[in-house]
Amino acid sequence: MRIWLEKQLHLIDFTLASLARRKSKNIGLLAVYALLVFALASVGLFANALRSEASFVLASSPEVILQRLVAGRHDLIPPGYLEKIGRIRGVQKQEGRLWGYYYDAVVKANYTFMARPAEEIAPGSIAIGATLARLRGLAPGNVISFRAYGGKLFTFRIASLLSPDAELLSADLVLLAEADFRAFFDYPAGHYTDIALSVANPQEVRNIAGKLSQALPDSRPILREEVLRTYQSMFDWREGIMLTILAGAIFAFIILAWEKAAGLSAEERKEIGILKAIGWETGDVIRMKLWEGLLVSLAAFLIGFIAAYIHVFYCGASLLEPVLKGWSVLYPRFTLIPAVDGMQVASLAFFTIFPYCAAVLVPIWRAAITDPDSVMRA
Amino acid sequence: MIELLAVKKAFNQGRSNEYWALNGIDLRIEAGRVTALRGPSGSGKTTLLTLIGCLARPTSGRVRLKGEDISGLPERFLTEIRRQTFGFIFQQFNLIKGLSALENVILPALPTGRPRRELVARAEALLAQLQLSHRAAARVEWLSGGEQQRVAIARALINDPEVIVADEPTANLDTVLSGEFMVILESLSAAGKTVLLSSHDPLVVESPVVHRVIAMRDGRLVDL
Amino acid sequence: MLFQPAIIALLLASAVGLLMLLASAPFALRIIARWDIRSGSEAQLALERGTYLLSTVLSFIFTVQLAKLLLFVFTADRLAVMFVGAMCAVGTLNVNEYGFPALLGQILVFFLAAMWLAINHVDAQARDYPLVRIKYWLLLALLPVLAVCFWLEFQYFRGLKANVITSCCGSLFSAEGKGLSGEASAMAAGPAMLLFYPAQLLAVAAAVWQWRRPGRWAAYATALGSAIAFVAAISGILAFVSLYIYEHPHHHCPFCILKSEYAYQGYALYLPLFVAAACGLAVGAIQPFARVVSLQSVIPTVSRRLAALAALGFALFAALASYQVLNSNLILFER
Ligand SMILES: Nc1ncnc2c1ncn2[C@@H]1O[C@H](COP(=O)(O)OP(=O)(O)O)[C@@H](O)[C@H]1O
Ligand SMILES: [Mg+2]
Numbered sequence: 044m045r046i047w048l049e050k051q052l053h054l055i056d057f058t059l060a061s062l063a064r065r066k067s068k069n070i071g072l073l074a075v076y077a078l079l080v081f082a083l084a085s086v087g088l089f090a091n092a093l094r095s096e097a098s099f100v101l102a103s104s105p106e107v108i109l110q111r112l113v114a115g116r117h118d119l120i121p122p123g124y125l126e127k128i129g130r131i132r133g134v135q136k137q138e139g140r141l142w143g144y145y146y147d148a149v150v151k152a153n154y155t156f157m158a159r160p161a162e163e164i165a166p167g168s169i170a171i172g173a174t175l176a177r178l179r180g181l182a183p184g185n186v187i188s189f190r191a192y193g194g195k196l197f198t199f200r201i202a203s204l205l206s207p208d209a210e211l212l213s214a215d216l217v218l219l220a221e222a223d224f225r226a227f228f229d230y231p232a233g234h235y236t237d238i239a240l241s242v243a244n245p246q247e248v249r250n251i252a253g254k255l256s257q258a259l260p261d262s263r264p265i266l267r268e269e270v271l272r273t274y275q276s277m278f279d280w281r282e283g284i285m286l287t288i289l290a291g292a293i294f295a296f297i298i299l300a301w302e303k304a305a306g307l308s309a310e311e312r313k314e315i316g317i318l319k320a321i322g323w324e325t326g327d328v329i330r331m332k333l334w335e336g337l338l339v340s341l342a343a344f345l346i347g348f349i350a351a352y353i354h355v356f357y358c359g360a361s362l363l364e365p366v367l368k369g370w371s372v373l374y375p376r377f378t379l380i381p382a383v384d385g386m387q388v389a390s391l392a393f394f395t396i397f398p399y400c401a402a403v404l405v406p407i408w409r410a411a412i413t414d415p416d417s418v419m420r421a
Numbered sequence: 422m423i424e425l426l427a428v429k430k431a432f433n434q435g436r437s438n439e440y441w442a443l444n445g446i447d448l449r450i451e452a453g454r455v456t457a458l459r460g461p462s463g464s465g466k467t468t469l470l471t472l473i474g475c476l477a478r479p480t481s482g483r484v485r486l487k488g489e490d491i492s493g494l495p496e497r498f499l500t501e502i503r504r505q506t507f508g509f510i511f512q513q514f515n516l517i518k519g520l521s522a523l524e525n526v527i528l529p530a531l532p533t534g535r536p537r538r539e540l541v542a543r544a545e546a547l548l549a550q551l552q553l554s555h556r557a558a559a560r561v562e563w564l565s566g567g568e569q570q571r572v573a574i575a576r577a578l579i580n581d582p583e584v585i586v587a588d589e590p591t592a593n594l595d596t597v598l599s600g601e602f603m604v605i606l607e608s609l610s611a612a613g614k615t616v617l618l619s620s621h622d623p624l625v626v627e628s629p630v631v632h633r634v635i636a637m638r639d640g641r642l643v644d645l
Numbered sequence: 646m647l648f649q650p651a652i653i654a655l656l657l658a659s660a661v662g663l664l665m666l667l668a669s670a671p672f673a674l675r676i677i678a679r680w681d682i683r684s685g686s687e688a689q690l691a692l693e694r695g696t697y698l699l700s701t702v703l704s705f706i707f708t709v710q711l712a713k714l715l716l717f718v719f720t721a722d723r724l725a726v727m728f729v730g731a732m733c734a735v736g737t738l739n740v741n742e743y744g745f746p747a748l749l750g751q752i753l754v755f756f757l758a759a760m761w762l763a764i765n766h767v768d769a770q771a772r773d774y775p776l777v778r779i780k781y782w783l784l785l786a787l788l789p790v791l792a793v794c795f796w797l798e799f800q801y802f803r804g805l806k807a808n809v810i811t812s813c814c815g816s817l818f819s820a821e822g823k824g825l826s827g828e829a830s831a832m833a834a835g836p837a838m839l840l841f842y843p844a845q846l847l848a849v850a851a852a853v854w855q856w857r858r859p860g861r862w863a864a865y866a867t868a869l870g871s872a873i874a875f876v877a878a879i880s881g882i883l884a885f886v887s888l889y890i891y892e893h894p895h896h897h898c899p900f901c902i903l904k905s906e907y908a909y910q911g912y913a914l915y916l917p918l919f920v921a922a923a924c925g926l927a928v929g930a931i932q933p934f935a936r937v938v939s940l941q942s943v944i945p946t947v948s949r950r951l952a953a954l955a956a957l958g959f960a961l962f963a964a965l966a967s968y969q970v971l972n973s974n975l976i977l978f979e980r
Contacts, residue, residue, distance in 0.1 A: 050531070435687075
């Protein structure tokens with residue numbers, strides 16, 4: 044075991060020295076390789092970040108949202124509707140929700156106003172997201188006025204700021220008491236925007252949705268998992284398109300790797316001949332060359348991946364933006380939270396290292412079976 | 422020590438350019454002596470050395486090393502034997518450019534997995550013996566021809582082989598350097614190594630250092 | 646089929662492995678027909694040099710297989726959101742009937758490749774390469790296995806359609822579930838432990854026996870013990886180890902422990918387990934050739950080393966599993 048380890052160390056030493064001796068040839072390959080990793084990793088990290096954002100957003104939303112449709116369009120929930128649902132087995136909680144959009148001409152942004160029970164928000168006060176507070180220069184205790192769509196001016200006191208952890212969720216959120224909400228939007232009493240149902244057992248969500256549409260034929264249940272799945276397949280699809288385009292690049296790279304490995308210079312060929320003549324075994328040469336491939340792969344992977352990480356999380360994936368702009372429509376303002384999944388790194392390594400190794404295997408063997416007596420003849 | 426029985430070697434066997442470089446060689450080489458192969462270019466000296474030195478296998482015939490038949494061994498085991506038993510000095514030195522003299526010297530020992538410290542110590546001792554200590558860290562392409570050959574000799578000795586094989590060792594050296602080489606050869610022989618070399622240089626084959634000269638022509642041994 | 650980069654990569658990796666082996670088949674046949682170690686001909690030399698390529702290719706397939714196994718489970722896990730009722734890899738694998746067979750096939754290929762490599766390794770240490778023909782026959786036998794596994798995987802991925810209603814670890818591995826994995830976890834934690842620990846102990850004992858005094862019986866006992874211990878280990882993970890890791894009395898899932906939520910503890914368990922089982926099986930794989938003259942000194946040496954690895958692996962696995970059980974906040978048994 045010791046001997047084996049020592050020998051591998053010797054082989055690594057040697058291969059590092061020979062990589063260093065042929066800098067210009069290897070740097071070209073390394074650059075192309077790292078660029079490929081960079082492209083793949085950027086797409087992968089970006090898609091994964093979006094995916095986790097989406098599930099993060101949706102994690103806090105209720106399992107089922109019930110909307111009422113009138114002439115195929117989303118309408119208010121009339122009084123008594125909630126009671127009509129009655130008790131459905133498996134539904135833990137059902138409540139009417141009140142929310143709406145407000146356009147603030149001062150900062151030219153849309154806010155989401157959402158009503159909360161009086162225990163949470165006292166009438167006359169509001170809670171706002173950190174982004175909004177920054178935008179309008181507000182702090183708890185300050186007072187702000189909004190002109191309602193009806194033209195009347197309403198003044199609220201800022202009770203608190205929402206936790207910055209969930210900034211993505213709360214960026215544009217304004218929470219206010221139910222009575223204030225109804226007064227501000229002139230919302231008809233007893234009406235709600237939609238109904239949220241929480242379901243404990245995910246297996247029952249479908250049944251419950253079925254029962255709901257039976258009991259209330261004019262309603263449309265929206266399942267959280269459905270939304271998640273839609274996002275997911277949309278992300279996957281986009282990622283797939285990107286990767287298909289990149290597959291061409293991978294393929295070109297495989298050919299390049301093959302060529303580089305197969306097209307040994309006379310110098311290298313002679314070197315291998317010398318090594319074999321002075322006592323290196325074919326297997327030793329193969330192992331040495333495999334170490335070379337592994338080291339190049341690892342270096343390219345690290346360089347490419349770190350660059351992609353910086354690109355996606357610190358530079359806002361600026362290079363991908365023109366291609367992937369469609370995604371950002373979902374969340375106009377988001378900043379990606381750096382998130383790296385161990386398995387994602389592993390699979391990315393698989394995508395890039397596997398093709399390279401597969402491509403160089405045969406050329407390495409070809410080089411390694413050089414006749415040991417070839418150096419005796421010049 | 423080494424015995425050859427009806428050894429033949431063909432190149433491009435079965436093809437139109439088939440060529441028999443060796444045509445039935447019977448030979449015994451004694452341990453501890455200096456033996457020289459002599460013959461015109463193309464007579465098969467190098468080919469014979471590759472068979473004895475386990476660099477290649479005979480097409481037919483037997484090669485015995487210390488009584489053991491090695492002619493049918495797979496390359497993997499030939500390499501092992503070669504590494505332990507033979508040290509090679511080539512006509513063109515065949516050092517690896519870009520590496521230091523010391524790195525070149527330890528190359529044959531890398532597959533043995535001996536600790537690096539041990540290898541470096543041994544290489545330094547060998548270079549010192551050959552008066553090359555001051556050049557140990559220099560890249561080999563900066564060395565003179567004589568120095569390069571001494572590095573090649575040190576490399577041949579790193580695994581402490583019993584047999585030294587040298588193919589046309591003086592072909593690239595001038596008279597003075599050739600003379601120096603013969604002195605080194607003598608010291609190796611005195612240290613108990615078996616030496617086998619090929620040459621058509623009279624300076625070598627007629628030197629008193631050489632105990633036995635074997636003449637070759639057209640892939641056969643000929644009487645002098 | 647879902648248009649998923651990971652799926653495409655997995656299928657391509659399998660296809661490449663299969664194609665490599667397929668391309669080697671004519672060469673294997675040539676070796677079987679023409680191998681003559683005594684010959685010094687150039688044709689024989691070319692055959693010998695070809696064997697290096699095949700060993701390298703097989704080692705490559707073996708390594709890729711290990712990586713693929715992980716990627717396969719990971720992909721299945723990530724795809725879970727696409728399927729109604731799926732919460733982790735189990736649900737995704739259940740989307741159609743090829744999921745679990747495909748997974749088992751991959752594990753099988755992994756172990757078979759390990760055994761082949763062990764035979765290859767001992768053969769390469771004997772000067773006359775006594776097992777060359779057997780080795781390449783076995784390689785040819787490996788080909789249909791690889792092909793079937795590729796087919797299973799392909800069928801599985803082809804049959805993946807979003808919005809399929811599936812069942813997940815909640816139902817499959819819970820006590821009401823039917824089928825093999827259901828039964829294993831239907832076993833109460835108590836009896837499962839009674840199977841788990843003796844099996845690990847048996848495997849370790851057999852491996853230590855083989856390590857101390859390599860011999861025929863000890864070798865086969867090691868292989869058999871390893872196989873039993875592997876099955877018992879998986880059943881044990883389903884029946885109680887996972888419960889303790891999740892700290893939930895009904896969450897029997899062999900895959901969720903691989904997730905970051907559980908600090909990737911699964912890898913610490915599976916890695917020694919797979920290594921140990923592969924080594925133990927390899928001990929059995931090389932034993933039939935122990936009487937070949939040129940292998941008489943080689944096989945005991947290699948076998949002892951493998952047995953030592955197997956013993957260490959199983960012991961480490963059992964220790965880690967026990968550690969997780971003891972360190973858990975879940976209480977299954979009242980004192
Ligand atoms: N690899 C080879 N392929 C074909 N012919 C070869 C090969 N190696 C050597 N020969 C031939 O074998 C003959 C003997 O060569 P060699 O042993 O190098 O002679 P010497 O060393 O005495 O000059 C030469 O005619 C040479 O052309
Ligand atoms: Mg010559």
